[in-house]
Every structure is written in structure tokens, then in C-alpha cells.
Amino acid sequence: MLGSTRSAPVGVVEMGVGMILTLTVKSLLTGLSVISLLAVSGCGGAEDQQEPDTPAPSTAQSSPVAESTSEATESPDEPEWHLGDTIEFDSGSSATAIELEVDTAASSPAPSEAGYPANYVWAGLRVEICVPDTPPEDTTDDFYLVARDPWSLVSEGNALITPSHTGYSGFPQPEYPWGIQEVGIGTCVNGWIVFPVPDDEGIAKVQYARTGTSPEYWTVN
Numbered sequence: 001m002l003g004s005t006r007s008a009p010v011g012v013v014e015m016g017v018g019m020i021l022t023l024t025v026k027s028l029l030t031g032l033s034v035i036s037l038l039a040v041s042g043c044g045g046a047e048d049q050q051e052p053d054t055p056a057p058s059t060a061q062s063s064p065v066a067e068s069t070s071e072a073t074e075s076p077d078e079p080e081w082h083l084g085d086t087i088e089f090d091s092g093s094s095a096t097a098i099e100l101e102v103d104t105a106a107s108s109p110a111p112s113e114a115g116y117p118a119n120y121v122w123a124g125l126r127v128e129i130c131v132p133d134t135p136p137e138d139t140t141d142d143f144y145l146v147a148r149d150p151w152s153l154v155s156e157g158n159a160l161i162t163p164s165h166t167g168y169s170g171f172p173q174p175e176y177p178w179g180i181q182e183v184g185i186g187t188c189v190n191g192w193i194v195f196p197v198p199d200d201e202g203i204a205k206v207q208y209a210r211t212g213t214s215p216e217y218w219t220v221n
Contacts, residue, residue, distance in 0.1 A: 080219060082219050083097055083206070084097075085097075087216050092133070093129065093132055097206040098126040100124070100203060100206065101125075102197065104124040104171075105171050109168060111196040114164065120199065121199045122164070123197040124195075125151065125192065126190070127151060127176060127191070128189065128190040129188065131185060132185060146180070146181050149163070150210055151163060152207040153195050153206060154217070155197070155202070158204075164195060176192060204219070205219055205220060
């Protein structure tokens with residue numbers, strides 16, 4: 001319908017051009033004036049036809065507002081996890097940051113002996129992962145793989161601290177599996193992960209970052 005509305009001025013212009021060929025100079029000027037008026041009228045008609053569409057920009061502009069409102073309304077509902085809380089995932093698995101002990105493993109060699117800065121101490125994080133009670137999709141495996149790599153600590157200065165690359169017998173027990181560990185369906189793994197942390201900066205959060213998903217956080221304080 002929009003195309004037929006816009007074609008009307010073009011037809012008028014073409015007719016005017018045919019008329020110009022038979023007009024005198026005076027008529028030519030008059031004809032041009034008429035054509036100009038018709039052309040302006042035609043453009044105005046096209047603009048008038050677009051007027052019903054004028055809400056479209058408003059609709060497009062309203063989308064971010066709707067998103068902002070959605071985010072604002074979701075923020076209070078967004079759970080703030082604390083140590084001891086369990087986060088359940090759509091996959092059927094769950095993760096729990098149970099407790100954090102800073103300056104632990106006093107009987108073990110200091111972090112500096114493992115190559116970390118002299119002002120570092122050991123911090124132990126106890127966690128638990130439970131895997132679904134159904135086998136993984138698109139595979140014949142009847143187990144899941146777990147690792148300590150997804151777990152990190154976030155300092156008050158927003159530094160991301162990864163688990164220690166060294167283990168000692170004096171570390172808190174039971175230890176969370178080192179490397180990649182197979183876990184049978186419907187089972188849980190519970191244990192301690194030790195981190196080298198600066199003794200002059202507190203720990204603000206625990207982070208759990210699964211591959212391909214946004215990280216989850218537990219507030220320490």
C-alpha cells in the first residue's frame with residue numbers, strides 16, 4: 001500500500017513533463033509552478049502516509065527502557081549467595097561454597113616456599129559439587145568430570161586468586177580432587193581447596209565459573 005501511495009507523485013511529474021513540451025515559455029513557467037506544487041503535495045502525501053508508522057521509533061526506543069525496567073525489577077530478586085548456600089543449575093548439578101578459613105595449614109611450609117610472595121598465607125575453601133542423577137547428554141558415559149579449576153577467590157581489591165599448584169599433607173582434609181576426577185551419576189564430591197592469598201588484603205567473594213556460563217559468586221562477609 002505504501003508503494004502505491006508513493007507512485008502517485010511520479011505519475012504526475014511525468015504527465016507534467018509531457019505538457020511542458022507543448023507550452024509556451026510563459027506556460028512553461030506556470031507548468032513548472034504547478035508541477036512544483038504537485039511534487040510538494042506528493043512528498044507531503046508520502047510523509048502523511050508514514051505518520052501512522054511514527055510510533056515505530058518510539059517502540060524501538062522503548063525497548064531499552066523495558067530492558068532497564070526488567071533488570072531493575074530482577075535485581076532485588078537476584079539471589080545474593082553467601083557461604084553455605086547451595087546454587088542449583090538447570091543441568092541438575094549443584095555447587096556449594098561451604099566455608100573459608102584464612103591463614104590455615106599452619107604446619108605446612110609457607111606459600112613463599114612454593115614460589116609465592118613472602119606476604120602470602122594459605123586460605124582453605126571447603127566446597128561441594130553434586131552431579132545430576134542422569135547420564136550426560138550425547139554420550140554413553142555414566143559419569144561426570146569435576147575439577148578444582150572453576151573455583152577461585154576474589155580479593156577485596158578484585159584480584160582473582162586461583163588454587164595452589166602445590167599440595168602438602170598439612171593442608172585441610174579431605175582435599176577436593178586434584179586434576180580432573182570422574183564422578184558417578186547422582187553423587188557429590190566434598191573437600192577443601194587451598195589458595196595462596198595476600199595477608200594484607202581480605203577475601204570478598206568466592207567464584208565458581210563453569211565453562212560457557214557466567215560465573216556464580218558467594219559473598220564472604
